[in-house]
Amino acid sequence: MTTVNFLNPVQDLIPLVEARMRLQADRYHSELGAAIQHLLSSGGKRVRPAVALLMGGMLGADPDRLVTLASAIELLHTGTLVHDDLIDGALLRRGIATLNAKWTPAATVLTGDFIFAIAAKMAAGTDSVAVMHLFAETLAIIVNGEINQLFTSHGLASRENYFQRIYAKTASMFELASGAAAILSPVDEETKDSARRFGYEIGMAFQIVDDVLDFTSEQATVGKPVANDLRQGLITLPALYYYEEFPDDSGMKMIIEGNRYMGAAMDRLVDSIRQSDAIDRSLAEAKEYIDRGSMILSTFPGGPEHEALDELSGYIINRLT
Amino acid sequence: MTTVNFLNPVQDLIPLVEARMRLQADRYHSELGAAIQHLLSSGGKRVRPAVALLMGGMLGADPDRLVTLASAIELLHTGTLVHDDLIDGALLRRGIATLNAKWTPAATVLTGDFIFAIAAKMAAGTDSVAVMHLFAETLAIIVNGEINQLFTSHGLASRENYFQRIYAKTASMFELASGAAAILSPVDEETKDSARRFGYEIGMAFQIVDDVLDFTSEQATVGKPVANDLRQGLITLPALYYYEEFPDDSGMKMIIEGNRYMGAAMDRLVDSIRQSDAIDRSLAEAKEYIDRGSMILSTFPGGPEHEALDELSGYIINRLT
Numbered sequence: 062m063t064t065v066n067f068l069n070p071v072q073d074l075i076p077l078v079e080a081r082m083r084l085q086a087d088r089y090h091s092e093l094g095a096a097i098q099h100l101l102s103s104g105g106k107r108v109r110p111a112v113a114l115l116m117g118g119m120l121g122a123d124p125d126r127l128v129t130l131a132s133a134i135e136l137l138h139t140g141t142l143v144h145d146d147l148i149d150g151a152l153l154r155r156g157i158a159t160l161n162a163k164w165t166p167a168a169t170v171l172t173g174d175f176i177f178a179i180a181a182k183m184a185a186g187t188d189s190v191a192v193m194h195l196f197a198e199t200l201a202i203i204v205n206g207e208i209n210q211l212f213t214s215h216g217l218a219s220r221e222n223y224f225q226r227i228y229a230k231t232a233s234m235f236e237l238a239s240g241a242a243a244i245l246s247p248v249d250e251e252t253k254d255s256a257r258r259f260g261y262e263i264g265m266a267f268q269i270v271d272d273v274l275d276f277t278s279e280q281a282t283v284g285k286p287v288a289n290d291l292r293q294g295l296i297t298l299p300a301l302y303y304y305e306e307f308p309d310d311s312g313m314k315m316i317i318e319g320n321r322y323m324g325a326a327m328d329r330l331v332d333s334i335r336q337s338d339a340i341d342r343s344l345a346e347a348k349e350y351i352d353r354g355s356m357i358l359s360t361f362p363g364g365p366e367h368e369a370l371d372e373l374s375g376y377i378i379n380r381l382t
Numbered sequence: 383m384t385t386v387n388f389l390n391p392v393q394d395l396i397p398l399v400e401a402r403m404r405l406q407a408d409r410y411h412s413e414l415g416a417a418i419q420h421l422l423s424s425g426g427k428r429v430r431p432a433v434a435l436l437m438g439g440m441l442g443a444d445p446d447r448l449v450t451l452a453s454a455i456e457l458l459h460t461g462t463l464v465h466d467d468l469i470d471g472a473l474l475r476r477g478i479a480t481l482n483a484k485w486t487p488a489a490t491v492l493t494g495d496f497i498f499a500i501a502a503k504m505a506a507g508t509d510s511v512a513v514m515h516l517f518a519e520t521l522a523i524i525v526n527g528e529i530n531q532l533f534t535s536h537g538l539a540s541r542e543n544y545f546q547r548i549y550a551k552t553a554s555m556f557e558l559a560s561g562a563a564a565i566l567s568p569v570d571e572e573t574k575d576s577a578r579r580f581g582y583e584i585g586m587a588f589q590i591v592d593d594v595l596d597f598t599s600e601q602a603t604v605g606k607p608v609a610n611d612l613r614q615g616l617i618t619l620p621a622l623y624y625y626e627e628f629p630d631d632s633g634m635k636m637i638i639e640g641n642r643y644m645g646a647a648m649d650r651l652v653d654s655i656r657q658s659d660a661i662d663r664s665l666a667e668a669k670e671y672i673d674r675g676s677m678i679l680s681t682f683p684g685g686p687e688h689e690a691l692d693e694l695s696g697y698i699i700n701r702l703t
Contacts, residue, residue, distance in 0.1 A: 148488040167469040181518035197502035205410040
């Protein structure tokens with residue numbers, strides 16, 4: 062695992078983000094504070110807040126407004142995870158119990174709603190209508206993506222669908238983190254647009270690498286069965302490339318037709334995908350996104366935040382090795 | 383039933399509110415548009431949007447921004463109802479099927495989230511950070527109120543708890559409608575504050591009357607069992623006043639202790655409450671809120687919107703007769 066030192070330039074700000082998120086629940090029911098405490102204790106890398114803090118730091122935004130923005134973004138992300146885990150019936154995330162594993166569905170729905178509400182309050186706290194708008198738009202995109210997935214009865218083996226899905230699921234939030242930080246910075250429209258695209262590119266890469274990790278990791282590392290998505294009928298990039306190369310694979314056909322396909326036959330299919338060049342091709346695709354992001358980054362001012370964003374790009378790809 | 387003509391001064395704007403709400407779903411999954419269409423077809427009186435349009439109209443706000451605000455408020459209200467109905471397992475609302483009666487819990491959770499997202503987009507569309515902030519704060523208050531209720535194991539017979547609950551559930555949204563409309567108007571801070579308080583007063587009255595109606599209506603009119611709240615262990619103002627007068631009533635004691643109390647014994651208790659002066663005392667309490675609202679209203683400029691707000695206050699009380 063690569064050492065995570067892209068956080069260096071913002072290491073003093075991240076604890077402020079954590080504190081500001083926790084503070085939001087203080088005036089409300091104690092169970093809400095406890096839930097937020099629990100959710101934030103999972104020890105995520107805070108990649109999304111880091112993107113906002115680094116981009117805004119590089120472009121000269123006020124650190125206090127950036128901390129507010131970064132808190133809003135991490136809360137928005139957390140709120141979507143709470144409802145996701147409820148919908149999927151997931152009992153663990155990053156090795157700790159999900160909220161729905163401990164609480165009733167009713168309490169879990171409401172806690173997610175509450176987190177959305179305090180995320181929106183923090184977004185309003187940036188004092189920027191443009192940020193608020195982007196923030197609300199991002200939530201609409203994320204939820205719309207999940208609705209799309211829910212109403213898709215079986216595995217869609219289409220690149221277009223895949224890229225739309227990972228944009229909604231992941232890249233939209235990176236786009237928000239990077240784009241909103243630029244909105245809060247004293248820069249021109251072109252720079253704001255570049256910052257948004259930078260977030261998009263690294264966000265797309267981030268999700269592709271996640272989808273590769275789903276195939277290449279061992280169960281102990283990721284805390285869920287390997288090829289969890291495929292086992293649930295969801296076709297990600299490695300499976301998609303594999304299918305393009307072996308269109309007659311009977312297992313893939315079964316999944317695409319929406320049939321249950323499990324046990325030893327599924328294990329064999331997962332092994333075939335792991336051993337095919339679909340993994341390398343997926344990584345090459347992620348690398349292209351990262352390279353486009355780096356091109357954009359090269360047009361930005363130098364300094365420690367710039368270097369950290371470069372390092373973060375490397376981290377996104379190198380999580381694998 | 384009183385004729386609803388408080389809508390007269392805004393009758394041209396209400397269809398724009400409806401259209402703007404529907405428009406929001408256009409760029410997303412068709413099922414979301416269908417769901418919003420279904421939810422908006424229930425023929426509510428649009429009291430909350432009317433408050434915003436009338437207050438803003440009276441105070442000189444731009445009609446287009448008011449339409450955006452009114453749409454945001456009705457969407458926020460609709461989103462909370464979607465999650466409420468899911469949590470309560472309600473199958474009907476105002477005589478039409480709830481979303482959860484037709485859809486899976488997953489789709490219902492996500493549709494509520496989506497409605498929150500487009501409501502937040504519309505709120506950002508008012509171009510006012512102060513409105514956005516109030517909007518997010520209101521959602522936090524509403525959800526916090528529901529969490530409080532969820533974690534209260536049995537009937538709380540306390541006025542303080544009751545008034546807190548109806549503030550969170552209903553008055554906060556009226557406060558938002560009236561207060562945010564004033565924020566968008568060319569008026570001083572004192573007037574904005576008065577507008578907020580006006581919304582608070584009529585909102586409190588609105589919910590007390592709703593709670594009285596729960597006892598006095600016949601089942602056919604309200605579409606659910608009479609004294610539905612009490613049957614679910616929730617103590618509203620009429621039951622509270624009854625209990626204060628008859629602290630030894632065994633039925634009330636059972637409910638307060640969280641025991642199931644149903645069948646003929648419950649019917650007898652409901653009849654006792656209906657026949658006691660608890661109903662009149664509750665209405666007198668609602669009337670006091672309305673009177674305080676009217677006092678505030680009397681300090682505002684005259685004109686058709688002013689008259690309509692007076693009429694709306696009358697409608698809130700006279701829905702009963």
